[in-house]
Amino acid sequence: MRLQRLFPLLACVLTILVGAPGVAAQNSTTTGQIRGQVLGESGEVVQSAVITARNVDTGLERTGLTDQNGRYVIRLLPPGMYVVRSDVIGFEQRESPPVRVTIGRAAQVNLTLSTQAVELEGITVSADRPPIDVSDGGVTQYVGELEIEDLPALGRDFTDFINLSGLVAPDPGETTGGQFSIAGMRASQTSIQIDGVDANNSFFGENRGGSRIPFVFSLESIKEFQIITNGFDVEHGRFGGGIINVITRGGTNEFEGSLYGNFRNDALTSSPCSPGGTEVTTDYEVQQFSGSLSGPIIQDKAFFLVSLDGQRRREPQLPLTRERFGPDGQRPDPVLFDEMGEYFDVLSDQYGITSPATGYQPFETTNDAITLFGRVDWNFNQDHRLSVRHNYSNFSNDNEWNGNFDFDYGLSRAEEFTDVSNSFVAELQSVLGDNTFNVFRFQFSDEERPRQGKDLRPALTVNLSNGQQARYGGTFASYNNRLDERKFQFVNNFTQVMGNHTLKAGGNFLFTNFFNRFQNFGSQFQGAGEYRFANLEDFRNFRPSSYFRPIQEGGGIPTSEFDVFEWSLYLQDEWQVSPKLTATLGLRYDQQSFRDSPT
Structure with missing residues (x-):
């Protein structure tokens, strides 16, 4: 076993923030957080007031003191x-109108208390734009529940909404989501976190599932997310471009x-599908469907949400x-027409391929996906809250097939690609005292990506007349290809408020097991090899002009299984020097070690 330090990182950042008072989010x-100031009618400071924030949907209450x-x-x-309520001797109780709390942000609620009982008609809050949280030194953009619910999403993939940000440059993939580049970095330098834990495929440097899959999480299960291009909270690391910080939905007291359904076929398309130019095919069809159910298990205590x-x-x-x-074809040529017939006869008579001509007819590619999501939230009391969720x-x-590369091969060049993933996450939020807080998270996830060609024999390439080639079989990168990735992750963040200092200490420990089997396709892009024939006569008599086959020294398919351990420790102090000056000092150490040789 060899320990290798790939990128130890020691970072120390000092940020001075000048503006309105407040402590940045921990x-x-x-x-999220709610912060503010409580004053009397004459502008005097109100000390030791009990401030209670109550979630209007779940009944969760958290308190603080001025x-x-x-x-x-x-x-x-x-x-x-949330509704914010104040209680203090000598002043009338005051309650704010509902205010929205979002991830990574602090909602501002200031209260003015009356010293005598009066009939209140209510508090009206109006503003041209949301207040700026000047204590937050990061550059972030927020996509909330309203945008996710109201804006159309053609592919039912929440990552489509990431492109709403001007901070993101899309890197389109095979489906609607693709990958995304942040701050001018490669897409592989973007990290996706869902419910505070890693949601990436580390081997390929992309989100779990990659760009081929329509969606990995149900859109019905996503509540909101942040796009963070830089920030001074030491909890965030292991990224060079940015972080997509996502949280999932939970149930409420209601x-x-x-239900959602969408159907489209070639009859609902403006022009027939024509991948080959003037030749027209039909039978295009896509169906999308979803549903969710949520509600209380115990009022104000426990809640559930399931979605599909x-x-x-x-x-x-x-x-x-x-x-x-x-x-009557697109390119009439009686010589090639006869040669194609002879080519099929040789495949059948000399090479034992049953009904080869059927593989050179229009066929269908399937693209099917199903996701199941479940979440339970339990408020043990005002101090402890447990959330557990699983995503499948x-x-x-x-019959995955690319006409740009596979046109001459017909169906024999198609392959089957599957991806099955699971992610289980548990989070315990604890208020350990008036000024002491802790958050613990655990994740187990696995992802299996087998990729297999339809016909694993070496490709047969025959030169016909007029420069046309006919080809059968072979594989590109799907010769018994398989990638499995399994992860265990532990995260803990401890926060202690000491006067004007808010101290945060934590660690992130990620253990990943990789299994990778991959046959290099070589310079000829043929993972299973290739026989080439100068003409039909040589093809009939099996006289190849050349043979190519990528091989590994010692034989067999290159296979590797190895473990990687990534860990980080961090410490941060946010010091409120004065009501208008906050200083943030952070220290973080990251290390990645290969427990086994990956070669």
Whole structure:
């Protein structure tokens, strides 16, 4: 076993923030805060007032006290709508209108208390724009519940909404989501966190599932997310471009449900699908469906949410056909028409391939996905809250085929790609005292990506007349290809408020097991090898002009299984020097070690 340090990182950042007072968000990867100031009618500071924030949907309550300047901060608030109430001897109780709390942000609620009982008609809050949280030194953009619910998403993938940000440059993939580049960095330098834990495929440097899959999480299960291009909270690390910080939905005190369906086929498309130019195919069809159900298990105590998202897609493919060279074909050529017939006869008679001509007819590519999501939240009391969720995704892409590379091969060059992933996450939020907080997270995830060619024999390439080639079999990068990735992750963040100092200490420990089997396709892009024939006569008599086969020294398919351990420790102090000056000092250490040789 060899220990290798790949990128130890020691970072020390000092940021001076000048503006309105307040302490920047702590433990805010999955929660938000409410902060503000409480004053009397004459503008005097109100000290030792009990401030209670109550979630209007779940009944969760968290409390805090105003300090000598009348200021308060209430931490560890799950995103949602909250009512803030003040209680203090000598002043009338005051309650604010509902205010929205979002991840990684602090909502501002200032209260003015009356010393005598009066009939209140209510408090009206109006502003041209949301207040700027000047104590937050990061550059972030927020995509909330309203945008996710109201804006159309053609592919049912929440990552489509990431492109709403001007901070992101899309890097389109095979489906709608693709990858995304942040701050001018490669897409592999973007990290996705869902519910405060890693949601990346470390081997390929992309989000779990990659760009081939329509979606990995049900859109019905996503509540909101942040796009962070830089920030001074030491909890965030292991990224060079930016972080997509996502949280999932939970249930409330009200039973709610949703249903969605979408159907489209070639009859609903403006022009027929024509992947080959003037040759027309039909039978295009896509169905998308989803649903969710949420509600209380115990009022104000325990809640559940389950959701499902699915897709069934059938897409026509048009390979090289004999009819293409027929009298009514796109490229009439009687010589090639006869040679294609002879080519099929040789495949059948000499090479034992049953009905080879059927593989050179239009066929369908499937693109099917199903995701199942479940979450339970339990408020043990005002101080402890447990959230547990599991996400399952199953994707199948049969007869995957690319006309730019596979046109001459027909169906024999197609492959099957599948991706099955699971992610289990538990989070415990604890208020250990008036000024002491802790958040613990655990994740187990695995992802299996087998990729297999339809015909693993070496490709047969035959030169026909007029420069045309006919080809059968072979693989590109799907010769018994398989990638499995399994992860265990532990994260803990401890926060202690000491006067004007807010101290945060934590660690992130990620253990990953990789299994990778991959046959290099070599310079000829043929993982299973290739026989080349100068003409049909040589093909009939099996006289190849050349043979190519990528091999590994010692034989067999290159296979590697290895473990990687990544860990980080960090410490941060946010010092409120004065009501208008906050200093942040952070120290973080990262290390990655290969427990086994990956070669």
